[in-house]
Amino acid sequence: MYHDHVRRDKLTNKTWFLGLLALAFTAAGVVGNVGDSGLAARLAPATAALPGGEGLAGVWVALAVALALTLNVHLLGRLGRGLQIAAVWLEVFSLFLVFFYSFDLSxxxxxxxxxxxxxxxxxxxxxxxxxxxxxxxxxxxxxxxxxxxxxxxxxxxxxxxxxxxxxxxxxxxxxxxxxxxxxxxxxxxxxxxxxxxxxxxxxxxxxxxxxxxxxxxxxxxxxxxxxxxxxxxxxxxxxxxxxxxxxxxxxxxxxxxxxxxxxxxxxxxxxxxxxxxxxxxxxxxxxxxxxxxxxxxxxxxxxxxxxxxxxxxxxxxxxxxxx
Incomplete structure (x- = not known):
C-alpha cells in the first residue's frame, strides 16, 4: 500500500477516541465478569474503599483495567512505526506466556x-x-x-x-x-x-x-x-x-x-x-x-x-x- 506522507494528528492522540476506547474496554470488562477474576481479588482492598464497595467492585476493576489499556494504546501510538510494531509484538507475546503459565505444565x-x-x-x-x-x-x-x-x-x-x-x-x-x-x-x-x-x-x-x-x-x-x-x-x-x-x-x-x-x-x-x-x-x-x-x-x-x-x-x- 502507498504510504501517505501528509502529516496529521494520530488517532491515538485524540481525546474523543481515547474516551470511546476506555468506555468500550470498561463495557467489555463488565460483560466479561472481570470482577470475578484473580485480578479483582488482588484489588479487593482498594475497591472496597471506593463508593459502592463490594457491590460495584466489578465495575471499578473493569474501569481500572480499561484505563490501563487505554493509556497503553496512547503511549504505543506515540512511538515510531518500528518501535510500535516491536512493542505490540512483545506485549501480545507476553500475554500468551501469561496465559500458558496459568496452566499446570511440566x-x-x-x-x-x-x-x-x-x-x-x-x-x-x-x-x-x-x-x-x-x-x-x-x-x-x-x-x-x-x-x-x-x-x-x-x-x-x-x-x-x-x-x-x-x-x-x-x-x-x-x-x-x-x-x-x-x-x-x-x-x-x-x-x-x-x-x-x-x-x-x-x-x-x-x-x-x-x-x-x-x-x-x-x-x-x-x-x-x-x-x-x-x-x-x-x-x-x-x-x-x-x-x-x-x-x-x-x-x-x-x-x-x-x-x-x-x-x-x-x-x-x-x-x-x-x-x-x-x-x-x-x-x-x-x-x-x-x-x-x-x-x-x-x-x-x-x-x-x-x-x-x-x-x-x-x-x-x-x-x-x-x-
Missing amino acids: YSFILGKLPFLITQGVVTTLYISAISIAIAFVLAMVGAIARLSDNGFAIAIASFYTSFFRGVPLLIQIYLIYLGIPQLGYVIGAIPAGVAALSLCYGAYMTEIFRAGIMSIPKGQWEAARALGFRPMHTLVLIILPQSLRLIIPPTGNQFIAMLKDSSLVSVIGVWELMFLARTQGRDEFRHLEMLITAAALYWLISIVLEQVQSRLERRLARGHRH
Whole structure:
C-alpha cells in the first residue's frame, strides 16, 4: 500500500477516541465478569474503599483495567512505526506466556521431549512438505497450461482434477489414497500416501494461482513474441513465466505454509511427523497439553522462518517492477 506522507494528528492522540476506547474496554470488562477474576481479588482492598464497595467492585476493576489499556494504546501510538510494531509484538507475546503459565505444565517434561520432537517430528514434517510442494508446483504448472490451452481433452482433465481435489476434504483424500490404492493390488506406504494426497490437493489449488498469474500478463506480450518467431512454449518459458512469477510467488508461499500445517493430517495414517509425536509422546504420562503447546510453538517458529524467506523472495522478484 502507498504510504501517505501528509502529516496529521494520530488517532491515538485524540481525546474523543481515547474516551470511546476506555468506555468500550470498561463495557467489555463488565460483560466479561472481570470482577470475578484473580485480578479483582488482588484489588479487593482498594475497591472496597471506593463508593459502592463490594457491590460495584466489578465495575471499578473493569474501569481500572480499561484505563490501563487505554493509556497503553496512547503511549504505543506515540512511538515510531518500528518501535510500535516491536512493542505490540512483545506485549501480545507476553500475554500468551501469561496465559500458558496459568496452566499446570511440566516444563521438565517438555524439555525432555523437545529434542525428539525436533529431530524426528520437525524433520519429517519439513521433509514431507518440501517434497509435496515441489510435486504440487509441477502439477500446478501442467494444470494451468492445460486449462489455458485450446485442447478440449486437456481442459476437461485439468478442470476435473481441480474440481475434485479442491472440493473433497484433504483428510478424505488421504484415506482414499492410503486405503484405496491397495484395492488395486499395490500397497502404498504411509509417507508416500501422505505426500501424494498433499501434492494432489495443493496442486489443484495452485493450478488456479498459476492460471491467474499467467493470464495477468497482457495478451500483447504473446502476440509480440509470436511476431518475432517464438514458439508458444518458448514464449511461455522465456517471456510469460518470468513476469508472472512476481504474482505467483506470494500466494504459492502462503500455500506452502498452509501445507506445512495441513501435513499434520497425515498423522492419522501413522506418519511420525510433528503432530503424531505430539499426540503419542504425552499419552503415557497424560501430558497431552504440554506436547500440543510445544507442537504449536514449533509450527509457529517454522512458519515465521518461511514467512521471512517468502518476504525476501518477493522483494527480490519485485526489484525490476518498482515504479
